[in-house]
Amino acid sequence: MSEAKANAARSVLKLLPREGAIGLGSGSTVALFAEGLGRQVSEGKTKVSVVPTSYQAYRLAVEYKIPLTNLDLNPELLLTVDGADEVDRQLNLTKGGGGALLREKVVAAASRKLAIIIDESKLVDNLGIKFPIPIEVLPFSLGFVRRRIDTMGIASSIRESQGKLGPVITDNGNFIIDLKFPKPISDLAGTSTGLKMIPGVVETGLFVGMANEVHVGTATKSYVLKK
Numbered sequence: 001m002s003e004a005k006a007n008a009a010r011s012v013l014k015l016l017p018r019e020g021a022i023g024l025g026s027g028s029t030v031a032l033f034a035e036g037l038g039r040q041v042s043e044g045k046t047k048v049s050v051v052p053t054s055y056q057a058y059r060l061a062v063e064y065k066i067p068l069t070n071l072d073l074n075p076e077l078l079l080t081v082d083g084a085d086e087v088d089r090q091l092n093l094t095k096g097g098g099g100a101l102l103r104e105k106v107v108a109a110a111s112r113k114l115a116i117i118i119d120e121s122k123l124v125d126n127l128g129i130k131f132p133i134p135i136e137v138l139p140f141s142l143g144f145v146r147r148r149i150d151t152m153g154i155a156s157s158i159r160e161s162q163g164k165l166g167p168v169i170t171d172n173g174n175f176i177i178d179l180k181f182p183k184p185i186s187d188l189a190g191t192s193t194g195l196k197m198i199p200g201v202v203e204t205g206l207f208v209g210m211a212n213e214v215h216v217g218t219a220t221k222s223y224v225l226k227k
């Protein structure tokens with residue numbers, strides 16, 4: 001599995017611009033990409049700076065000595081490289097397995113191009129069946145939001161922390177709720193918007209129509225899916 005992730009991470013390195021600001025996603029596949037990016041920076045092959053999508057991404061940039069920037073200095077990014085938990089045939093994504101979906105979506109929206117790196121096991125026919133759809137929720141609103149979601153016929157569970165008692169607290173101080181849909185979601189964009197309209201829901205892990213290309217790694221090679 002990690003060789004498949006490494007092949008996807010290697011494949012996306014060829015998209016790196018010579019210079020400029022790009023987004024650095026989160027997750028274990030992105031960690032492999034960050035290592036490669038750090039090497040290219042140290043060899044002088046690229047002069048990019050990165051907007052990190054999480055504290056994990058920030059620490060990766062520090063570890064690999066990749067220059068940092070932010071959305072105030074660079075509100076428009078040339079490219080973002082990120083992972084995903086599931087990818088469907090239209091290149092819609094489920095993200096948020098690592099709880100970084102809010103900043104990931106902001107950074108993706110600020111980017112001219114979103115390139116996703118995954119191993120082949122993440123390709124699915126329908127999002128939300130194997131992997132739940134996470135949403136980030138303001139803690140104050142938790143009970144209300146779960147009640148609304150319940151009335152929509154969707155099961156929800158609060159994501160529990162590992163290494164600390166209690167719920168996961170995101171980099172933004174919020175909770176994550178994982179949603180289990182009773183059947184395949186027929187209208188992804190409408191579902192994401194409907195969830196976001198519930199007061200207290202900060203963002204959803206559905207990334208609809210945002211990815212431009214997906215670099216898929218297998219144990220022996222990689223290939224690219226484009227819109």
Ligand code: 5RP
Nearest residue numbers: 027028029083096097098100
């Ligand atoms: C974090 C994410 C990650 O990109 C996603 O969970 C994929 O992670 P990995 O590359 O470790 O499988 O969305 O919020």
